[in-house]
Amino acid sequence: MKNLSRHIVQITTLLLLAGLQVQATTLKVCATCPNTSIRKAIALAKPGDSIVVDGGVYREGTIDIKKPISLIGLNNPVLDGQFKGEILNIRSSYVTVQGFTLKDVEVSYLSDNAAIRVAEASHVKVLNNKIENAFFGIYLQRADSCEVRGNVVHGQATTESGSGNAIHLWYCDDIRVQDNKVSGHRDGIYFEFATNSHIQGNLSQGNLRYGLHFMFSDGNVYMGNTFRQNGAGVAVMYTKNIVMQDNLFEDNWGAAAYGLLLKDISRSVIKNNTFKRNTAGIYLEGSSKLDVQKNNFENNGWAVRLLSNCEQDTFRLNNFVGNTFDVATNGNTVLNYFSGNYWDKYNGYDLNKDKTGDVPYRPVSLYSMLVERVPPSVMFMRSFIVDLMDQVERVLPSFIPERLVDANPSMKRI
Amino acid sequence: MNKIIKYVLYDIIRNKIVLAYTVFLLVLSIGLFNLGGNPEKAVLSLLNLVLLTVPLISIVFATTHFYNSYEFMELLVAQPINRKKIFLSEYYGVAFSLSAAFLLGVGVPVLLFGASLTGLYLVLTGVFITFIFVAMAFLASVITRDKAKGIGVALLLWFYFALIYDGIVLFILHYFSDYPLEYASLALTALNPIDLGRINVLLNLDVSALMGYTGALYKSIFGSIWGISLSFGLMLLWVLFPVLSSKRIFSKRDL
């Protein structure tokens, strides 16, 4: 019912706009135009007008947009913030900003200065802009039904406290973040209380902290994104009902780096993702009712670190190849379920030719448990005694959790 | 001294064990490089192999050689040659020939299939391990005149450094896991040349990140040029200590 009324509102507004469009005019801004100032053009514009900015560098401080207009950049106009405050401050719905280069936003420890801020608005589109050397890149607060697409946000962050996030959402709903490339910021994409949003096809790499970071952001879908070489990988916390599908998490190496860190996540699906060369592919803490299936875990340090406060998580049909440790856990209580995965370390047999091994596979090694409990024992990694210990333990399990077992491991890669 | 080394080498080359050892290493290395496809993975597997077999073969071969060379040494002792020279010639002869076998058997494949800094460290570590365990073999040999006893001591030494020592340290780490043992464990690695070599190679591979805080600590120490020098310096001490002490015993002993 609520949805329906929302739709009606949307349709009426669209019709209204269409009506306005008839009288809509286009204002031009360029060095030789009558209008050389964007600020002035905005002041002149009526709702529904378009402002086309053709080339040039504009140093106009913070530009406020308080009416539904389109701001279109042609021939790469540059908005230079000169390290003073913000650049574009959008406070109206139905605003489109497209094709600009925005640069040099002041780093402040008092306010979160952004290149483009969208506040308390809906149906705003931020398209194909290039943002360089900003404190925060694109900042949406209390916004809904917006689209952030095709932007390139590149920062030059050196410290976590001296940098902001590339794309930052706070109290938002129904946002589409798609095909952006974000790098060199604190967090690549940051969501807090952002719900029912769609994040797709983004590339987030080389950020200081997390490639993607979200908290309290239920019902989001993450598809086809790439998270690469971020300081600590991807962290998602205190959230339920999310779908993470077809993403690539790779090269997140470091003493405190994760492909994907899950903390208090529940009722979510993690499917068809690839985790390559991460210190820990997935780290799960206090997470429950997750469906982890058909993912590839390749050449990670730990493919899965599953803390014992996780429950009712299911790992099915995943491939575990070339990982140092397949699964590590820190306790003996195991309330999770592994089935039908492919493990390259499995050396059982399949006599009845049903393509699943006849002997169960125990993905937790004794040594991985020891490392979990006594971190300095990592110095014995790959030593003879550790290999020996693991082999003995695998034949006669006595320390590793008895119930953490894949009863029907796949013989072939899935 | 060079003359004596020449005759020691001559003697070693003739008995074909070193040749077999070279072929053994060569087959294993080439096999590993062609099996995995990923040269880094092959280097890792090779590391395990090197740290297990090289000490064993070095120590057993060197001990046997020492006892079999008694006649040779007796012949030389009656000549106007310093005993220390005779001893060192024997040592260099054995260590050089085994190192040459290692360089041919492992170094060349690494160079061909997996040339990298890690590969270099692996080869360097292997050569050091050879020198260290030949030195230990000589120490075991000069302590007792009885060949069977000497080989027994040598095997025990190998067993200790390859397995028992690590077991003891793991036990200690586990038992005192409530205490911060990062620096202690670091110091403990220095007391076993095999551990020293292994960590040296591992820290130059990606897996260092797995080592968490301890690994970061190690990496900050071992990863620098100082750390590398320090660890190879420690390995050098591991060569010098048994060589010098066994040389001392040998020159003060009745033949």
Place this chain on the structure above:
Amino acid sequence: MIAIENLCKSYGKLKVLQQVSVSFGTGKVVSIIGPNGTGKTTMIKCILGMALPDSGDIKMNGASVLKQHAYRSQIGYMPQIGRYPENMKIRQVIEMVKDIRKDVKAIDEELVGLYGLEQMYDKRMGALSGGTKQKVSAALAFMFNPQVLILDEPTAGLDPISSEILKSKILKEKKNGKLILITSHIMSEVEEVADEVMCMMDGKLKFHETIAAIKKHTHEERLGRAIAKIMNEED
């Protein structure tokens, strides 16, 4: 030439040499005799630096030889049982020693020739009989014209002809002014070549006298009897 002063040596609790003091001059053949296990070989090994004395000193031409090695260029040594690297051929052993002793220009290969070792040059040491090994040892001992020759039971494994060759070689070198120390149990042989007899018993020096003096002292014509008489006198 060689002076031994208060030499003591023990293996564990067993005292092999006790306060042995003796000196030998040049141009003499000295026979060292005594029952088995009285320390004859140990004394020789001490002179050669193969065994290290507990106390006492050994001097050669007035200088202590302890912890030295250069003096051994003046000694030719023929061990009781020659032990050689089994894999080496006769040729290789001889050439190796020659190689090590390159400083010596005048090489005496008389014994190599007399024993016909050249014909066996390509035999492995491990395949040789005890006697042949002794021949190699003898040839090596005389090869570099040393001032002192130490021969430990030289004729024990040799056939009579080879023994004779060795004895005449000994006498020849004596005439060249060399000191020759021989341990032996065969009294007739001692009588044949030796000028002096040094007798040891239980690690101690029993006596060291010229053969003539011994015979005169005991009024015996044959050395064997004379010595036996001295031994019996003790009891």
